[in-house]
Amino acid sequence: KSCRLLYRRYSPTRALFHNASWQKEGTSVYCRVEVDFLSRDLHLIRHAKSSWDEPDLHDHDRPLNARGTRAARVMGQAMAERVSATPTFFVSSARRARDTFSGLSDGWADVLSTPLEGTVSEQSTLYTFSWRTLSDWLSQCDDALDNLALIGHNPAMTEFINYLCPSLSLDNLPTAGWVWLRFDNASWSAAVAIAGQANVITSLRPKEVMGASL
DSSP states (O other): OOOHHHHHGGGTTTEEEEEEEEEETTEEEEEEEEEEEEEEEEEEEEEEOOOOOTTTGGGGGBBBHHHHHHHHHHHHEEEEEEEOOOOOOOEEESHHHHHHHHHHHHHHHHSSSSOOOGEEEEEESSOOOOOOHHHHHHSSSSSTTOOOEEEEEEHHHHHHHHHHHHGGGGSOOOOTEEEEEEESSHHHHHEEEETTEEEEEEEEEEEHHHGGOO
16 A cells, blocks of 8 residues: 555656565565656757748738748658657747748658647747746646647747757757757756756757758
């Protein structure tokens, strides 16, 4: 019974309990278990290149240009080829971010024949240029979600990546650029509480996939 209660108490902290055994020390009996903490994945994606053809449009309403549309689809293909588990997407409410997600979804479906539409949530908070706003938002995310993708804006994205993983020393996350980070923390709030807790799994730019044709 004690072993079952121990599992229920600590399982929300992203741990696997196994090899439970009873041990006796004097008059006391203990339950011994081996614990493996699970990782968290965070995909940070800057929106693809936007159009300036209509200068009177509010910044929030600018769509992608043709180059940005191509890049978003290509990056969706690249992600689908490299990511084994589909992340839950959270997207800035800006049109260029929403259009980027649509392109990613199309590219994803090109490879896996499964669109991403059921995995997305639009977030007005992510329409920000401050990395601290991103950090605050992530710290409040549901810890049951261990595989997240954010589509947002610079300079917030570049600065947030450099806070989470200073060793990457990223000068600039280009439009449609993607960085995949992994954490060993039990919660998202713990992951962002101190700088430098992430490990880089992948860092990819559209030009690395398409070359000069983009």
